Amino acid sequence: MRRGLIGLGHRPSLASWLASGVSGVDCVELTAEHFFDAPDQAISRIGDQYVCSVHGLGLSLGTPGPLDAVALRNYARVARLSNARWVSEHVAFTRTTDVDLGHLNPVAPTRDNLTLLTDHVQQVQEATTRPVRLENITTPLRLPGSFSEPEFLNALCELPNVGLLLDVTNLFINARTHGFDAEDWLAALQPGIVCQMHIVGYGEEHGRLVDDHRLPIQPALLDLMAVAAERHDVEAVFVERDLDIPGPPELAGELSRVRQALGWA
Amino acid sequence: MAGLELTVALTRLLSDRDLRRRFAVDRPQVATELGLQPDDAAILVGIDPAALDAQARSLVGKRRGEVARIAPRTWSLLGATGREIFNEYASRHWPEGHRRHPHDALAFLHFLSARGLPYDAVEKLRIETRLSSMRWRVRIVRSGRWRLPGIYCGWFTRGRWKERLVHIGPGDM
Numbered sequence: 002m003r004r005g006l007i008g009l010g011h012r013p014s015l016a017s018w019l020a021s022g023v024s025g026v027d028c029v030e031l032t033a034e035h036f037f038d039a040p041d042q043a044i045s046r047i048g049d050q051y052v053c054s055v056h057g058l059g060l061s062l063g064t065p066g067p068l069d070a071v072a073l074r075n076y077a078r079v080a081r082l083s084n085a086r087w088v089s090e091h092v093a094f095t096r097t098t099d100v101d102l103g104h105l106n107p108v109a110p111t112r113d114n115l116t117l118l119t120d121h122v123q124q125v126q127e128a129t130t131r132p133v134r135l136e137n138i139t140t141p142l143r144l145p146g147s148f149s150e151p152e153f154l155n156a157l158c159e160l161p162n163v164g165l166l167l168d169v170t171n172l173f174i175n176a177r178t179h180g181f182d183a184e185d186w187l188a189a190l191q192p193g194i195v196c197q198m199h200i201v202g203y204g205e206e207h208g209r210l211v212d213d214h215r216l217p218i219q220p221a222l223l224d225l226m227a228v229a230a231e232r233h234d235v236e237a238v239f240v241e242r243d244l245d246i247p248g249p250p251e252l253a254g255e256l257s258r259v260r261q262a263l264g265w266a
Numbered sequence: 267m268a269g270l271e272l273t274v275a276l277t278r279l280l281s282d283r284d285l286r287r288r289f290a291v292d293r294p295q296v297a298t299e300l301g302l303q304p305d306d307a308a309i310l311v312g313i314d315p316a317a318l319d320a321q322a323r324s325l326v327g328k329r330r331g332e333v334a335r336i337a338p339r340t341w342s343l344l345g346a347t348g349r350e351i352f353n354e355y356a357s358r359h360w361p362e363g364h365r366r367h368p369h370d371a372l373a374f375l376h377f378l379s380a381r382g383l384p385y386d387a388v389e390k391l392r393i394e395t396r397l398s399s400m401r402w403r404v405r406i407v408r409s410g411r412w413r414l415p416g417i418y419c420g421w422f423t424r425g426r427w428k429e430r431l432v433h434i435g436p437g438d439m
Contacts, residue, residue, distance in 0.1 A: 034364040040425055059364060065273055072364070097277040101362040103370075104328045106280065106321065109272055109309050141320035144272075145312040211324075213331075244331075 003234055004265045006052060007256055010241035011035075018249050020050070025256055028052035030239045031083055034059055037075040041082055048083035054134070054197070054237065055085040062121040062135075063094030063108035077128040087237075088125065089134035089166045089197070092118065092157065105138045110146035110153040122163055132162040134197050139171035139212050141178055151189035164196030167233075169226045170203050174210040187229055195233035200226055200259065201241045214243035218255060223262035230263050238263065272306040280322045283357050290315035326356045329370055336371040336393065339386035340378070351383065368393050388418060388431060395420045396427055407431075 008028035011019060019029060029051045036044050047053060057076050060068055080088050093105040108114045125133050135157055137150070148156065158165050176183035200223075202216030218240070226238070240255050247255075260266045278300065279286055289296040293315070297307040330352045334341040341348055355377045361369040372393045378385040388409045395403045402421040409416060416433040 037364045043425060063273060065271075075364070094273055094277075096362075097274045099274065100277050100281045100360045101366065102277060102280055102325055103361065103366050104325050106276065106325075111272075111305075111309070114273075141324065142313070142317045144276075145309050 005235045005263075006237040007260055007263075007265065008051070008054075008237060008239050009252065009256070010056075010239055010243070011047065012243065012246060014246055015252075020046070022050060023249070023253075025253055026051065028054065028086075028237055028239075030054045030056050030089075030241070031079060031085075033057045033076045033079045033088075036079045036083075039079075044079055044082035045084070048085070052237075053083040053085045054087045054089060054239070055080040055083060055129075057088070057090040058105075059095055060090050060121070060125065061095040062090055062092065062118050062125075063106075063114065064097055065117060066098070068121055068124050073124065073128050076125075080129045080131055085129075085131055087134055087197070088129045088131045089136055090125065091136045091138050092154065093138045105140070107138060107140045107142055107144050109144040110148040110150060112147055114146075115148070115153065115156055118157055119160060122157065122160060126162060132164065132196075133160075134164050134166035136166040136168050136199065137171055137175075139168070139174045139178075141209070143179055149189065151186055155189075155191045155194060158191065158194040165190070165194045166197040166199060167195045167229055168199040169222055169229065170199065170201050170212055173222055173225055174203055174212055177210050183225055184228055187225075187232065190232075193233055195229055196236050198226055198229065198235055198238045199241050200238060201243075214241055215245050217247075217251075218258065223258065226259070227262050227264075235263075271302055272309055275300045275302055275306065275310060279318060280325060281357075281360060283322075286315070286319055286322060289318065326353060329356055329367075332367040333371045333374050336368055337375060337386065337389045340375060340384070340389050343384040343386060344378075351378070365397065368397055372397060388416070391418055392420070392429065 006027035008026055008030060009015065011029045011031050019026065029047065031047065031053055033055050055076065060072055060076060091105050092108065094108055095102055095105060122133050137154065154165055157163065172183050172186060176186065200218055201214045202218050204211045204213040204215050238259055240259060279289055285296065293311045297310045302310060333352065344351060352374065355374050359373050361373060375385045375390045386409055387407045391405055391407050405418045406415050407418045408414065414433060416431050418431050420427055420429045
C-alpha cells in the first residue's frame with residue numbers, strides 16, 4: 002500500500018490559515034463553484050502552495066443532454082488556474098431543463114445512463130485535460146436498474162484516467178439507511194478503482210444518519226476507510242467539514258487521526 | 267432510452283409535492299401521466315414513495331440550512347414557524363446557478379416581505395448588495411426590534427465586501 006496525500010476541503014473560513022502554509026496538509030480540494038467568481042490570482046495562489054483537486058457540485062453529469070457549457074468552462078478554468086492534479090464530480094444529477102434542484106440526486110443504474118455518464122465524463126476530461134474522479138453520493142432514494150451500485154461504478158471507472166472518489170461517510174450512511182453491509186459493497190468494487198476518499202463525521206436527524214459535514218470523524222468511519230485503503234492504491238484523502246468548522250488545532254488533529262488510521266504516519 | 271426520461275420525471279416528482287402525493291396513491295397512473303416509456307415506467311413504479319419523499323425533504327432541508335446560514339437573524343425572527351414557511355416558499359421557487367444559495371435567501375426574504383411576515387431588513391440589503399454589480403452602497407434602513415433607522419454602508423475592496431451599520435438611537439441591531 003502506497004502512502005497517499007492527506008488534505009482538506011478548502012473553505013472560506015480556512016482560507017487565511019491555509020494561506021499561511023500548513024504542514025500536515027498535503028493537498029486541498031477546491032469546490033469549483035466557490036471559485037467561479039474568484040479572480041485568477043486568488044486561484045493560482047492556492048495552486049502555487051498546495052497540490053489541488055477541483056471538485057464539482059453542479060455539472061450534473063446525470064442530466065440528459067449536453068453539459069452546461071458555461072459551467073464546464075468555469076470548472077475547467079478553476080482546474081487550469083489551480084494547476085489541479087485531478088478533477089472530480091458526483092455520479093448524480095442536480096437539474097434538468099425544467100428545474101434546478103440544486104443538490105445531488107441519484108441516477109438510475111441503467112445502460113442508457115451509463116452511456117450518458119460516460120459521454121459526460123469524457124467531455125469533462127477533454128475540457129480539463131485531467132484525470133477525473135467520480136464520487137458516490139448518499140441518498141434515501143434507491144433506484145432500481147440493470148446494475149448494482151458497485152457494478153455501475155466499476156463500469157464507469159473502466160474509462161481511461163477515471164477512478165472512484167469513494168465517499169466513506171456516504172457509503173456508511175447508505176449502508177445504515179438501506180440495510181446492506183458496507184464491506185460487502187467495497188468487496189464488489191474492482192480492485193484498484195478507488196483513487197481518492199472523502200471522509201467527515203455523519204450527523205443524526207430523527208433517527209436517520211445524515212451527511213451534514215458538521216462533526217468530527219467517528220471511529221467506525223476511520224475503520225471503514227482503512228479497509229478501503231488496504232484494497233486500493235489511494236492517492237489522496239480529503240477531510241471535508243462544511244459546518245461548525247473547528248479551529249486549526251482540532252483540524253490538524255483530525256488529519257493526524259486519518260493518517261494514523263491509514264498507517265501513513 | 268431507459269433512465270433518461272426517468273431523470274426528467276424524477277425531477278418533476280422531487281420538485282412537486284402534489285405530484286408526489288398522487289404518486290404515493292397510484293404509481294402506475296402517475297407514470298402514465300408523465301408519458302414514460304415502459305422501461306422507465308417500470309423503474310418509476312418500483313420506487314418507494316416514502317424514500318422519494320425523504321429525498322425531496324432532504325433537498326429542501328439543504329436549501330433551508332443554507333438560507334438560515336445566510337440570513338440567521340431573519341431565521342431567528344421566524345422562530346418555530348420558519349420551517350413550515352420555508353417549505354411553502356421552497357416548493358414554488360427553485361433558484362438556479364452557482365450563486366443559487368444567496369439568490370434563494372433573497373427570494374425567501376422577498377417572499378416574507380410580500381406576505382407581511384418578519385424579516386431582517388439589513389440582511390436583505392446585504393444580500394441584495396452582494397449579488398449586485400455595485401462597488402459600494404449607502405442606504406438608510408430600519409431594523410431590529412424597534413425598527414429604528416440606521417445607515418448602512420457597504421463597499422467592495424480587495425475581492426471582498428466590507429460593511430458598517432451605524433444605528434441611530436437605542437435598540438437591538
